[in-house]
Structures are given as C-alpha cells and as structure tokens.
Amino acid sequence: MAPKMNNSTTSSRLVTEMVKGSHEFKIKGYSLVKGIGVGKFIESETFNVGGYGWAIHFYPDGKEPQVNAVYISVFVALVSNDKDVPAKFEIAMHDQRGIAKDFVLGHFDGSLMKTLHTISVGELWGFTRFYKRFHLEHSMYLNDDCLQLNCTVGVFPTTIDRSMAIQVPESTIGAHFGMLFEDDESSDVTFCVEGDKFRAHKIVLAARSTVFKTQFFSGMDKFDGEILVTDMKPKVFKALLHFIYNDTLEQAEEFYLSQSSFMSSLSELFIVKLLAAAHQYDLPRLKLICESVLCKHISIDSVAHIMALSERYVASELKSICLQFATENLDAVMKSDGFKHLKETCPVLQFELLKSVAAIVERAKPSGSVDTDETPMPNEIDAETSSYNPSSDEEDDIPD
Missing domain, CATH: 2.60.210.10 (Apoptosis, Tumor Necrosis Factor Receptor Associated Protein 2; Chain A)
Structure with missing residues (x-):
C-alpha cells in the first residue's frame, strides 16, 4: 500500500x-x-x-x-x-x-x-x-x-509576513518504516519462530541492533534462507521487530502486565520476556522502556524478584531503583518471600543491598562520632544474611 x-x-x-x-x-x-x-x-x-x-x-x-x-x-x-x-x-x-x-x-x-x-x-x-x-x-x-x-x-x-508562513508537517519517517515492516515484497530475510514466519530487512535490523549487524554482515555465514529462532515466543519476537521498525511498543503498557498474576509468575510476564529479548539483541532503548514499565510495579513483595531480573538482564537503571527502594524499606522487604528467594538465587545482590544500608548508616553518623553498641553494622541487621562469603573469583565482580 x-x-x-x-x-x-x-x-x-x-x-x-x-x-x-x-x-x-x-x-x-x-x-x-x-x-x-x-x-x-x-x-x-x-x-x-x-x-x-x-x-x-x-x-x-x-x-x-x-x-x-x-x-x-x-x-x-x-x-x-x-x-x-x-x-x-x-x-x-x-x-x-x-x-x-x-x-x-x-x-x-x-x-x-x-x-x-x-x-x-x-x-x-x-x-x-x-x-x-x-x-x-x-x-x-x-x-x-x-x-x-x-x-x-x-x-x-x-520580509515575509510570518502569520502566513509555510506550515511544515510532522516527520513521517516513523510511519514509513512501520509500513516497511508490513512490506513482504522488499524483505530479504525470514525468521521462523515456532512455526510462525516473520519477514524483515537485513539492513534495517543491522542499523538498529549490533547483534543483527554481526549476524548478517560479519563476513562469516550467509543467510539466504530462513533463520530459526528457538528461544523466543512468536508474540515476543513480533513485538521485538515492531519496535525495531517503529521505535515504540506494539501494545499499550497494560497489555504487557495483564498476562498473568504479577507476583505468581513474574518471569512469565510479557514485559519481562521482551526485556530479555531486548538484552539478547542489544536494543538499549527497548530495555529502558521495559525497565520503566517494571519500575512502576516495585513494591515490598515484588522488589526482590524485580531486582533479580535486573541483575540477570543487566538492567542497571532498574537495579539502582530497586536497591534504593529496598534500602529505604529494609525491615519490610527482609520479611517478604521475595527476599528469601533472593538469598537462595542471587546472594551477590543481597550483599550489595547490605552495602547500601551500610553506606546510609555511615552518612547518617555525626561528624567525628564513635561507633557504639547502639549503631548497627551491616552484619548485625540479620545474622543469617552474614553467612555468605564470596569466592575469590566472585569478589572481583563485587563493586566497591
């Protein structure tokens, strides 16, 4: 058309x-x-x-x-x-x-x-x-x-009377690229995702994603036929392509959070799957969009789960906000089921959280004060949390 x-x-x-x-x-x-x-x-x-x-x-x-x-x-x-x-x-x-x-x-x-x-x-x-x-x-x-x-x-x-000036229309490049996404005739690559086929344009994908650029133009393999995608659902891959061509989400924000109960299966949420796809294909703006959606749903019960996801997909902005929220609401967060899950699955994050608390305690001290028994140190907050000792290899990855 x-x-x-x-x-x-x-x-x-x-x-x-x-x-x-x-x-x-x-x-x-x-x-x-x-x-x-x-x-x-x-x-x-x-x-x-x-x-x-x-x-x-x-x-x-x-x-x-x-x-x-x-x-x-x-x-x-x-x-x-x-x-x-x-x-x-x-x-x-x-x-x-x-x-x-x-x-x-x-x-x-x-x-x-x-x-x-x-x-x-x-x-x-x-x-x-x-x-x-x-x-x-x-x-x-x-x-x-x-x-x-x-x-x-x-x-x-x-001079020209500015009240009669030429009106310049808004840019239509986004709409034109969006229509290009629907144009099968000019496409030169096909993705097969669980039986669904998506046609696209190598040059557009390469311009938007360094992963696709390496895949198509590294000079190693030639992709003349179909590319099989085995680690992603069709709806997620379609949303990924929609963003590449339109620079926007395919659906309203509510769509990505209405797939299931937020806390019962956070990893199954569409927005989390899209965050994983954005991380996989190196799309920083899409990652930030997904992070901003998840950020609005941080709570006492969810913060530990969301923080674990931010660590997994290197979502640094989201992780920073989670750490700040958890530090400010430490007592309640430590009593949540999510915190227990965090201790079992990602002890490094638990260690970072305690370091954040220690930093706040240190800043709150009056200048020249001396520690007393009334000032809790990080290992006094929860005896159970101080049992983690990172290996020498892990210590290199722990920020100062």
Missing part, C-alpha cells in the same frame, strides 16, 4: 515598509579642515538605519579634481558588510541662524526623482557639486566656524 501523503495549503505575503532614520553631523572648526586636499574627507560616526550601518563623508575641497576646490562634496556611505540594499537618501545643511530655510537635496523633498537607489558596501551616494565653497563661507549655513549637516536614509527591508 502506498504511503498516505499529508496535504497542506500554504501562502505567504510580501511586506515592504520603509524604515527612515537621520543623523546629524556637526563640523566644528570648518576653517581648520578646509584645504586638506581634493578627494580627502572627514567621516561622521556610523549610524544605523534599517539594520545597516551608514556614515556621512564630507569633502571640504571636493571629491573629484574637476571641481578644483570650487565645490564642497557630501556623500552617504554604506559601511556594513551588505550588498544591494534598496534605499532613498537626503542630505541637508541647516540654517543655524533660522533666517532662511535649510538647503536640501535628495529623494524625500522632490528635488530628485523618487526612485530607489541600490547600494552595496563601500559604495557612495551623494553630490560632487553639493554647494559652492565661496557661497558656503558667506552664508547662514556656516555659523561660528561650524557647519551642520543632516543625512536621512530610508531603507526598504523585504
């Missing part, structure tokens, strides 16, 4: 609004800069308009040789590292005595055509023949040897 595609309708709107800003550049001591030479300028501080950096360049002796120091030249420079910035400009000299009006050239007052000018970093916009120097020096624009220039920049940033 072809995968179902998500249909979506998208639209966007172009928003163009001019952002204007001005900068005032006072040149105090005009007589001191006059005569610096044609093509030489003094620069204003950088100012920001529309997210771009700008500066005013003032040429007291003119920018080009052909003006022969007859005109002053004034330009606007884009100094930020951008290109093709659409903008409008205006350069003005203020009448500092307020007798006449300002001298203005640019796009905003109608003195120039109201068209956009595109400018890039290092480029200039302005006037080589801005004003005759003789007239300037005898005008109201120069007062107390001070000249006041003003530059206005209008920038047209182009």
Whole structure:
C-alpha cells in the first residue's frame, strides 16, 4: 500500500515598509579642515538605519579634481558588510541662524526623482557639486566656524509576513518504516519462530541492533534462507521487530502486565520476556522502556524478584531503583518471600543491598562520632544474611 501523503495549503505575503532614520553631523572648526586636499574627507560616526550601518563623508575641497576646490562634496556611505540594499537618501545643511530655510537635496523633498537607489558596501551616494565653497563661507549655513549637516536614509527591508508562513508537517519517517515492516515484497530475510514466519530487512535490523549487524554482515555465514529462532515466543519476537521498525511498543503498557498474576509468575510476564529479548539483541532503548514499565510495579513483595531480573538482564537503571527502594524499606522487604528467594538465587545482590544500608548508616553518623553498641553494622541487621562469603573469583565482580 502506498504511503498516505499529508496535504497542506500554504501562502505567504510580501511586506515592504520603509524604515527612515537621520543623523546629524556637526563640523566644528570648518576653517581648520578646509584645504586638506581634493578627494580627502572627514567621516561622521556610523549610524544605523534599517539594520545597516551608514556614515556621512564630507569633502571640504571636493571629491573629484574637476571641481578644483570650487565645490564642497557630501556623500552617504554604506559601511556594513551588505550588498544591494534598496534605499532613498537626503542630505541637508541647516540654517543655524533660522533666517532662511535649510538647503536640501535628495529623494524625500522632490528635488530628485523618487526612485530607489541600490547600494552595496563601500559604495557612495551623494553630490560632487553639493554647494559652492565661496557661497558656503558667506552664508547662514556656516555659523561660528561650524557647519551642520543632516543625512536621512530610508531603507526598504523585504520580509515575509510570518502569520502566513509555510506550515511544515510532522516527520513521517516513523510511519514509513512501520509500513516497511508490513512490506513482504522488499524483505530479504525470514525468521521462523515456532512455526510462525516473520519477514524483515537485513539492513534495517543491522542499523538498529549490533547483534543483527554481526549476524548478517560479519563476513562469516550467509543467510539466504530462513533463520530459526528457538528461544523466543512468536508474540515476543513480533513485538521485538515492531519496535525495531517503529521505535515504540506494539501494545499499550497494560497489555504487557495483564498476562498473568504479577507476583505468581513474574518471569512469565510479557514485559519481562521482551526485556530479555531486548538484552539478547542489544536494543538499549527497548530495555529502558521495559525497565520503566517494571519500575512502576516495585513494591515490598515484588522488589526482590524485580531486582533479580535486573541483575540477570543487566538492567542497571532498574537495579539502582530497586536497591534504593529496598534500602529505604529494609525491615519490610527482609520479611517478604521475595527476599528469601533472593538469598537462595542471587546472594551477590543481597550483599550489595547490605552495602547500601551500610553506606546510609555511615552518612547518617555525626561528624567525628564513635561507633557504639547502639549503631548497627551491616552484619548485625540479620545474622543469617552474614553467612555468605564470596569466592575469590566472585569478589572481583563485587563493586566497591
């Protein structure tokens, strides 16, 4: 069956609004800069308009040789590292005595055509023949040897109205891999589990499990036919494959715990069998999922049994929580049937539990205190529990 595609309708709107800003550049001591030479300028501080950096360049002796120091030249420079910035400009000299009006050239007052000018970093916009120097020096624009220039920049940033943004659908890779699990035609390996056959894809299994990767691509044996699985039930193997392709459990959590009475046959629970399968095929995430399910059912009666399972399948997260719970409820746990079972089947765990208790007792001691008969040591908690003596080989496996 072809995968179902998500249909979506998208639209966007172009928003163009001019952002204007001005900068005032006072040149105090005009007589001191006059005569610096044609093509030489003094620069204003950088100012920001529309997210771009700008500066005013003032040429007291003119920018080009052909003006022969007859005109002053004034330009606007884009100094930020951008290109093709659409903008409008205006350069003005203020009448500092307020007798006449300002001298203005640019796009905003109608003195120039109201068209956009595109400018890039290092480029200039302005006037080589801005004003005759003789007239300037005898005008109201120069007062107390001070000249006041003003530059206005209008920038047209182009943006997309985010309220009309393109909606990206959720990832469908999980669903597609799930459908691949149901696709028998493209499969290249078959598993036979108690008469039930499951078809799969070597490359998918190898990508998810180092065990399958070694089995299929170690260069030793070739698996062109069926692979017989003798240590697992069909339902468990199907759930294992479902996780490999979908990264989720096949059923709701309750399904895995409703197969039998929890305490009467813990090892027969589906979730425990799935934990064993996850351990066997090196699927860490599936192991943690199974551990999280079992963790919710830790109790006084079950903790010892679950702790034994965690030891068997190297479920370290589950084991740590079991040890913590058992330590905090030691008296009740030691009276449970599960604890008796633990002593018979896994004495190493019993030893670890007592070490946890000893650590708590040690932390509870006041600083500098001395042991008394009222402070129980681990071997005083239960005389029967202190009879276990690990062999020299086992001692190497007992954590400090």
